[in-house]
């Protein structure tokens with residue numbers, strides 16, 4: 218039967234909250250979270266999916282229109298324009314209405330809510346912390362509402378505010394919509410499991426078969442007696458794939474690509490450094506055989522250092538190309554021109570994407586046609602960013618028909634097609650891709666962009682606690698694992714108390730070796746100035762405001778314990794391995810789950826213990842907790858700090874604020890001059 222009904226539109230909670238979320242300047246002023254929303258769609262795949270699927274309470278028509286448009290924020294400028302024209306605006310949850318019009322709309326929404334189906338509670342409520350609420354909502358709903366449930370409203374309900382131009386076929390009753398399960402290819406659905414508890418699962422180095430005696434000695438010299446679980450799994454897998462020399466994979470076939478998703482600090486770097494050095498130990502001619510691509514200079518430097526340790530004395534050459542040296546200097550390090558043509562001076566190249574692309578295009582003789590391993594560290598970021606283009610260029614360069622020297626290659630490479638008896642007969646150097654990250658996407662569509670060959674996935678499996686205390690392993694998309702030794706807390710607070718809380722942690726609670734994250738370099742700078750003006754803490758900042766040399770020096774001093782509080786942008790959030798970080802403080806709550814995971818992962822590394830505190834504004838609290846819960850992170854403790862504990866700091870803090878004002882004015886004047 219057909220009946221008229223008001224069309225329900227969706228206004229995803231995250232969209233609304235996201236639009237209302239404010240970024241904080243270190244001085245404490247809130248700023249609208251716009252502009253630096255890059256990678257949003259990629260950073261929050263789960264959130265994006267929820268935006269599409271999650272449905273909200275019924276609302277008034279004008280508001281619904283606005284809600285829809287706001288939900289599409291950033292993706293549909295036309296819709297945005299329409300929204301402006303209608304002058305309807307939806308307030309972010311928990312924020313105050315800005316104008317009378319907003320308040321009226323709020324009222325009409327509330328009235329409408331009352332009229333609508335009582336059993337259908339607010340999405341936020343069903344997802345709230347209180348399970349009681351959830352249960353009652355489930356019961357009243359007469360079914361088991363899921364996040365993706367579409368609340369249909371019977372024509373009688375809310376008909377007073379419904380335009381009746383829409384004919385909808387179907388039942389009056391709200392029916393739960395079945396959650397659509399994404400289809401996972403077998404390699405993703407059945408990954409090779411890696412234990413996440415490092416200390417309980419150490420594997421003595423000598424128990425891992427096939428490690429070259431030379432490397433065993435080096436490992437011992439570097440104090441490594443046991444491999445971490447990820448290393449014990451991945452090293453033999455890579456070695457095995459190269460067991461038949463450079464030309465063919467196992468059994469004459471192309472080796473499988475390898476993806477590794479393991480928590481921060483679990484030792485992923487060594488799990489590719491050791492087998493690659495070992496495979497290249499016997500090489501005769503120097504060619505670029507391994508290429509490691511990383512998103513930042515600091516990370517590239519860090520990885521090349523590890524390669525240097527294990528190639529030292531082997532004759533293998535590691536070249537770092539990140540733009541820290543002049544282009545010409547890097548060219549000299551990469552290739553040498555001889556009478557017979559160009560020859561490579563690098564066996565292993567560690568590079569950032571931009572500079573690497575420049576060399577592929579502009580350095581004569583720089584050839585990747587003998588490339589055997591392409592290692593993409595922090596792979597999720599490399600897939601998401603524009604770096605994807607760089608990866609395509611690398612693959613193109615690796616299968617280029619002619620090399621720059623003009624000489625014919627013995628084993629010319631062609632881009633592999635379908636595997637046939639004929640294709641497996643011709644000897645070729647296979648290109649094997651190795652992907653690593655703590656937050657590797659397991660979204661098949663995204664991984665498909667990398668054109669992986671029969672990939673194998675190694676992953677620390679996300680496990681969910683059962684009521685009886687046992688754990689069940691889950692194979693769920695976009696659920697991540699954190700280091701075992703990490704304790705997580707969040708402090709609900711307001712804007713003004715954030716600097717005081719940081720000072721309280723440093724001065725009263727005597728936190729040491731603290732890495733503190735803000736959401737922008739300006740915020741980092743001003744917070745640094747404020748803490749410095751307050752006094753009593755050895756503090757430094759780390760951001761792109763500093764020159765590469767200053768950054769290097771600062772990081773060294775922090776590592777040596779000369780700096781107790783390092784205030785940083787997300788420049789240090791990923792991959793940076795600083796020994797002995799006791800605490801991570803998210804001064805500004807991260808907006809994306811992957812940012813959270815990488816930031817907190819700067820502590821509790823290599824099986825050690827560490828604590829992460831997140832200062833969360835009360836209006837952000839619900840969204841923050843939901844973001845963690847959606848990613849499978851549940852063991853975060855609420856850690857309220859009473860106002861009384863902060864009082865003793867207030868007077869000195871006010872003095873520091875005055876000093877800060879003067880410093881900022883001076884800086885501005887200097888900039889203008």
Ligand SMILES: Nc1ncnc2c1ncn2[C@@H]1O[C@H](COP(=O)(O)OP(=O)(O)OP(=O)(O)O)[C@@H](O)[C@H]1O
Pocket residue numbers: 440441442443444445448479480481482483484485486487654655791792793794818822823
């Ligand atoms: N087998 C081992 N024994 C002792 N220490 C190790 C071992 N393997 C790695 N480490 C140390 O553990 C720390 C973390 O390693 P690594 O930086 O490779 O972690 P990761 O998994 O790459 O982390 P992230 O995801 O944050 O980049 C490093 O300081 C490294 O030296």
